[in-house]
Amino acid sequence: MLNSLLALAQQPRIAPTEGDFWFPPQASSFASKIDSDYYFIYWVSAFFVLVIAGVLVLFTLKYHSKKNPKAERTSTHNTPLELAWSILPGIVLLYMFVLGFEGYTDLRTPPSNAVNVDVTAQKWAWTFTYPNGVVHDELHVEKDQPIQLTLSSVDVLHSFWVAAFRTKMDAVPGRYTKLWFTPTMTGEFWAQCTEYCGTNHSNMRAKVVVHEPGGLAKWLAVEGDPHGGGRTPAQAGEKIYKIQGCAACHTLDGSKLTGPSFKGLFGRQEQMLDGSTITADENYIRESILNPQAKIVSGYGPVSAMPTFQGRVKDNDIAALIAFLRTVK
């Protein structure tokens, strides 16, 4: 039985690029192994469920009190039988454990040529820091190049999951956790947050783009540096606003999310929590970014939900953000 189940589990399925009934496409080197583990358990389960349901229905029909008005006294226990149905499934279970163990070891052992990308999780955005220092809100990688992600969180727990890669890891404040994968398919995928983190948990998504080998360098040169590509400071600022996850809390159209909207902010008189009034000038904006707790806008206290961006945005980024905010009227 085991062998035939195994054979079933290993049968090629619908073209992996499309995904099948149960799964999204297989886009990483783990995917086929994990799916085949899944199908092994699936067929074993299906076997047991069908046998149990079959026997249940059969007995209920056959021994229905109308057909069988008097129950027959059969033996009330049978130790060999009971031992058999405890131990035999036990062997299959042990095999499942071994499958899981192999897969898990693989998921947790990055190869030495893996390229590291740092991932910072915050409510409700992911930021990726590439080896050359580029910071972005999208994860761009190359096909067949192993990638290691070093995850950290600046606020609460988050979890990084790319369903098409079949791997996931929590981002835990106060420690670094790691995750690796080798993409095997070009295209665009979603990374989603799977550890509940508050209001916009369900929109804490990042785009993962897998390029052909050689495509990453080109992307990094054009898109990677917000100040590059011939952008004006205001255009660079708009990019940084997206990349750094400001957009998760601040809109540009006047509607209110976790933070006040940026619409018309620059130069406005802001009412603070302590009752004072402040003009939103360059210094105020700079302070708001680097030390959000220093002055809190009235209605957003007692503690500001904004994390500090100290060490995460550079001086020219702040300058660009200010230039951008001037244009948001």
Next chain:
Amino acid sequence: MSSTTATHAPPQAGVNYLNARRGLLSWVFTLDHKRIGIMYLVGVMGAFLLGGVFALKLRTELLTVGKTIMDADTYNQAFTLHGAVMVFLFIIPGIPAALGNFCLPLMLGAKDVAFPRLNLMSFHLWMFGAIFFVIVLLTGGLDTGWTFYTPYSTTTTTSVIWAVMGAFILGFSSIFTGLNFIVTIHKMRPPGMTFFKMPLFLWGLYATALIQILATPVLGITLLLLAIERAFKLGIFDATLGGDPVLFQHFFWFYSHPAVYIMILPAFAVISELIAVHSRKEIFGYKFIGLSSVAIAVIGFVVWGHHMFVSGQSQMASIVFSFLTFFVAIPSAIKVFNWLATLYKGSIRINTPMLYALGFIWLFTIGGVTGLFLSTMSTDVHLHDTYFVVAHFHYVMVAGTLWGFLGGLHHWWPKITGKMYHDGVGMFASITAFIGFNLTFFPQFIMGTRGMPRRYYDYLEEFQFLHVLSTVGAYVLAVGLFMVLFLLIHSLMKGKKAPDNPWGAASLEWQTATPPITENFHETPKAGNPYAVYDFEYDPQTGDYKRVAFSDATH
């Protein structure tokens, strides 16, 4: 009027525990385990209704992508309160405190539990804890998820402290009930009833009680630490203060995994009774079933880390926890096989309690096998915190516990209330709920594997079809459950009088008047084989079963 009452106590004819004393205070301060059981019953059903309303709100919101009826913060509060109310106020106390309280002394042929005052105190604490949850509802709600993970729970502005205190108090209620049951089972078994001659329901309650008294204190301490952390910035769990958020998860699951067995073992135990009585067969493999409950209780203590394969816990820990987890699967499978063997050559009576029992076997089997995908580490990494998990634990906890609870409720209802209910309507309601349940939760497995994370207010468009199916299922389930409610209310008002032993069961709770007198029995009954259903013969005249022989236990 039943013959038992008539022959043994003519002066008190017609007096039972329900009408012996009257007035609200005679209930609120009663020491009678049966009345306490009924108060719990009303309480947990009220909690279930509240939790169910939240569930329907959630499912309605998920009908469409983006906002349907509420904003994200309201949604987050609704799923939190759905979970917290269902777990702490319904599932955990449901079977043991309501049905267990009513049945346990009766099954032992005893007058009451060992500590009737402590029993009343358990109930008062339950009420008190429930009030805290009402306060949470009135003071800004709760948005942490029922799991209270730090640091979210130490930083959110919602009423975490009230909720945590409520759960803390409910914990004591649970510990006291467990303690009471253990002492009662040890000390108050009637002459002739050894441990291996107890009805299996008592084995289940015993194993559950062990977990209640050993694991619940850990939850109490954890929640206390959480409250202190929040109030005084102690630094146990908060990384910025030198604490460790993963530690909270270890503490939390050290209780909450065994708690899964607090929820399911009593349901298993109910099903063992139902299957045997309604198939007119002696239960097959008594010892394996009884001991497997204890095995599950014990192994259940050392598998908590399977909730944490992607939390950052060490690889070694994950491997060990995965390995141990597979061992819980075996005793659960044993029970299913034994139930099937019990049906073999029986005379299976298809009625409302039995439909719940048969439904349970299907639902629990699915819940059980889908657990295998989550104990296998490689597949769990993909499935963790997705709708697959949501579907899995609803198959186990709702289908398991709720079906056990409803099956037990319909089974013991005649004894509890002295009234019969309309069996046809009962079966129709059970089937409706069964269809609704599967329609609600089966699509969620598919969503999970395909990439839908749990606790999501909003979702990608590709999942909408499955979400709509699931929501429709939830409405069907709700219709089924409302039918149950009306059926039972109708039975209370208009139901036919129930005979003493309408199902022909051999365990002691059926060998006294219906409804029982306050003292349960006029004299301590003699305990025989609790599954010797063949000792009873149906009497079409009275609709009652009459004893025609007496068999001692044969296991």
